Amino acid sequence: MDWARSWKTTLFSLLEDIPVHLRPHVASISLDGTSATTLIIDSNTGEPLARPYLYNESCPDALPAIKSIAPVNHTVCSGSSTLCKLVSWWNNDNSDKTSTILLHQADWLLWLLHGQLGVSDYNNALKVGYDPELDSYPRWLLSQPYSRLLPVVKAPGTSIAHLKGDVRTLFGFSENCIVCTGTTDSIAAFLAARATKPGKAVTSLGSTLAIKLLSTTRIEDARYGVYSHRLDDKWLVGGASNTGGAVLKEIFTDEQLEKLSEHINPMESSPLNYYPLKSVGERFPVADPMMEPRLHPRPESDVVYLHGILESIARIEAKAYILLKDLGATQVEEVFTAGGGAKNDKWTKIRERILGLPVSQATQTEAAYGAALLAMKGA
Ligand code: ADP
Known part of the structure; x- marks a missing residue:
């Protein structure tokens, strides 16, 4: 499949979806892309x-x-990092490399709108080796011949240029x-949840359990897959466990989850571990590649079983926040929840009891909402 072409088509169809009467009022545009999705671009034409x-x-x-x-x-130092992709292309592609540049998915799509080739942000650039603390590429990277392909890096939500004239007139933007x-x-x-103060966190209860905590300190620990993204003068610390909704999905349908949950008393603690x-x-919060799944004994009652599973996942979540604190991050104070498990009020109550913190469903969880907040910042 021609991925780049399909992304471009989707971007322009999204612009077309904006109601005509609103288009002249759009002050700024930003977007997000999948981390480490990488394009090698012809710097004369901008084409992949x-x-x-x-x-x-x-x-x-x-x-x-x-x-x-x-x-x-x-x-x-992970096979899927952007830098591995760049070096693999550099070593295996025999074409002339004099007019080439590397862009991330978001950078390239934004280029289609602003027309200044070679601009990225320090969140996307982290996996190509950019150091967001120094606010530059490190010396070990700049001494490599392929470093001239690296894009210029700015803070997320920084104004790059006006919307290109042809796009503006095509759609009727200002x-x-x-x-x-x-x-x-x-x-x-994460930005969508508007957790803007250190100590605020977002737990995502989707197929897996991912946590992100706003911290005044930067922490990294490859053993646990823990690393930090810069957000202005703070750090977004994160880690992901392999536990989560995918296990629930193997045992119960969504309807069963809803029905069974109604009968759980969240104030009662479950002895099932x-x-x-x-x-x-x-990997996180326990680094053990050999850890066996533990889902037994299975009690006769499915309500009791589900209660035990939800509470066990809550204990893993609590352990995850404790680990981040132990590694030096800001102490968590409040947790917003995203993902399929966020709507389960009984689970929320169980998690409040186990975490000892206020827990609530995030009002906004769509990445697009977070990108719009970045656009507002840049406006
Ligand atoms: P993904 O990570 O795949 O995007 P979602 O955020 O869509 O996941 O969440 C889907 C998960 O939510 C499923 O694994 C499902 O088991 C779980 N889920 C759905 N309904 C409930 C519920 N009422 N309580 C707890 N978990 C639920």
Whole structure:
């Protein structure tokens, strides 16, 4: 499939979806893209020179070279990092590389709107090796021949340029409309929840359990897959467990989850101690690739069983926040919830009891809402 073409088509059809009478009032535009989705671009035409590398593609052939130059356990030392994709392309593609540039998915789509080639943001650029603390590419990276392909990096939500004239006239946007740098999907989803103070966190209860906490300190620990994204003068600290809704889905339908949950008393603590996993292996908050799923004994009552599972996942969530604190992050004070499990009020009550914190459903969870907040910041 021609991914880049389909992204472009989708972007323009989204612009077309904006009601005609609202278009002249749009002051600024931003967007988010999937982290580590990478394009190698012809810097004369802006067109992709090869098919995009998708976020989850791995280029392990580049790992030895990268491990030999990057600090130990750096984010780029993973086969799916943007830098691995760049180096793999650099080593395997024989075409002339004089007029090439690397862009992330969000950067390229924004370029279609502002026309200034070679601009990125420090959230998207993290996995290509950008150091958001120094606010520059590190020296070990700049000394490499392929570093001249790296984009210029700005803070997310920084004005880049006015919306291109042809796009503006095609859709009827204002000549004052500006285009701003974007961010990654998961950061945009965090921004949507408007957890803007240190200590505020978002737990995402989707197929897996992911937590993100706003912290005044930056923490990294490759053992647990914990790392920090910069958000202005703060850090967005995150980690993801393999437990979560995917396990629930294997046992119960969504309707069953709803019905059974009605009968749970969230104030009563469950003595059942599970570690729900879909398959062997856990990383965060316990780094154990050999950890076995634990979902037994199964009581006769499905209500009791579900109660035990929900409470066990809540204990894993609590342990995750304690680990972040132990690694040096700001103490969590309040948790907003996103994902399919957020609507379960009984689970929310159980989590409040186990976490000892106020827990509520996030009002907005769509990444697009977070990108719109970035656009507002840049306006
Ligand atoms: P994804 O990570 O795939 O985007 P979603 O955020 O859509 O996941 O959430 C889907 C998950 O939510 C499913 O795994 C499902 O088991 C879980 N889920 C759905 N309804 C409920 C419920 N009432 N209580 C708890 N979990 C639920």
